[in-house]
Amino acid sequence: MSLSALRGQPRAQRLLLPLLKSKRLPPALLFHGPEGVGKALAGLEVGKALNCEKPSPSAEACDECRSCVAAHKGIDPDLKRVNAQYQAGLREEEAERQRTIRVDTVRHLIKDVEMTSLTGRWKTAILEDAERLETEAANALLKSLEEPPARTLWILVTSRRERVLPTILSRCHRVPFGTLPETELVSILKGCGLPAPEAARLARLAEGSPGRALRLRELGLADGEDGDGTPLAPFRLADRLPRELHLARPVAEAQLRRIAWRIRDKGRLGFPGAGASLREIARLGSYLRSNVDPRLLVQLAALELERFS
Numbered sequence: 001m002s003l004s005a006l007r008g009q010p011r012a013q014r015l016l017l018p019l020l021k022s023k024r025l026p027p028a029l030l031f032h033g034p035e036g037v038g039k040a041l042a043g044l045e046v047g048k049a050l051n052c053e054k055p056s057p058s059a060e061a062c063d064e065c066r067s068c069v070a071a072h073k074g075i076d077p078d079l080k081r082v083n084a085q086y087q088a089g090l091r092e093e094e095a096e097r098q099r100t101i102r103v104d105t106v107r108h109l110i111k112d113v114e115m116t117s118l119t120g121r122w123k124t125a126i127l128e129d130a131e132r133l134e135t136e137a138a139n140a141l142l143k144s145l146e147e148p149p150a151r152t153l154w155i156l157v158t159s160r161r162e163r164v165l166p167t168i169l170s171r172c173h174r175v176p177f178g179t180l181p182e183t184e185l186v187s188i189l190k191g192c193g194l195p196a197p198e199a200a201r202l203a204r205l206a207e208g209s210p211g212r213a214l215r216l217r218e219l220g221l222a223d224g225e226d227g228d229g230t231p232l233a234p235f236r237l238a239d240r241l242p243r244e245l246h247l248a249r250p251v252a253e254a255q256l257r258r259i260a261w262r263i264r265d266k267g268r269l270g271f272p273g274a275g276a277s278l279r280e281i282a283r284l285g286s287y288l289r290s291n292v293d294p295r296l297l298v299q300l301a302a303l304e305l306e307r308f309s
């Protein structure tokens with residue numbers, strides 16, 4: 001893959017391709033935008049292109065040379081993807097325990113990029129979830145962001161730009177990423193081998209994020225439907241909702257809509273109290289955008305539906 005093959009991110013491509021071609025890159029880039037839209041992947045493409053032995057006329061990676069192949073395999077020592085797994089490896093701990101980016105990790109990276117590369121290659125460090133930098137870690141990073149050694153590129157990646165420390169933000173050149181149109185997302189999912197109806201269902205739930213779509217599929221929430229249609233099914237769905245809010249929210253939203261339809265149907269059949277229940281579902285829906293656990297909201301909505309069984 002090359003940077004221009006990145007789907008649905010024309011703005012980021014317009015900013016990045018000329019930078020690559022000129023090889024005049026700012027010391028630090030900040031890739032920001034929704035989760036699962038290809039920010040880290042774009043970072044890898046940039047790092048790969050910088051060291052490609054046979055770059056295209058537009059300075060993109062060839063995907064075939066020794067350097068590109070090493071980058072693909074994740075064994076290029078000059079291209080680092082720094083995330084929970086990376087830090088877990090350094091600390092000899094489990095990835096789940098890495099909730100913040102620690103100062104030791106940043107110091108390790110700085111030491112690494114400062115080692116003069118004898119081959120004259122670029123060194124790229126992609127820092128995922130940059131909002132998780134501890135204050136001390138951020139402070140350690142500041143100097144390197146301002147005056148990095150030659151041919152060093154820091155790419156900070158975040159889907160929560162508002163949580164990145166202002167001192168870090170002000171030193172990065174920002175590259176915005178956006179959500180993908182639903183048609184583009186369907187086409188990507190079909191390209192991954194998903195049957196068209198499943199691709200369409202997932203694309204509706206995933207709010208423009210291919211990463212989110214694939215994760216929902218992994219979690220068995222592709223249709224978010226209550227399978228056999230029994231009144232208890234929404235409870236089962238609530239149990240299966242993931243802890244990550246950004247994944248659980250769209251599925252819960254679809255489920256609340258579905259429950260509202262069923263209550264509306266009951267109302268048409270003359271069941272009393274449907275109006276009040278629908279107002280309750282609408283109220284629960286409004287909480288979805290706050291920090292209330294979507295699982296709880298789906299359970300409460302399911303209880304409303306139970307009144308009509």
Ligand SMILES: [Zn+2]
Binds near residue numbers: 053062064065066068
């Ligand atoms: Zn290459």
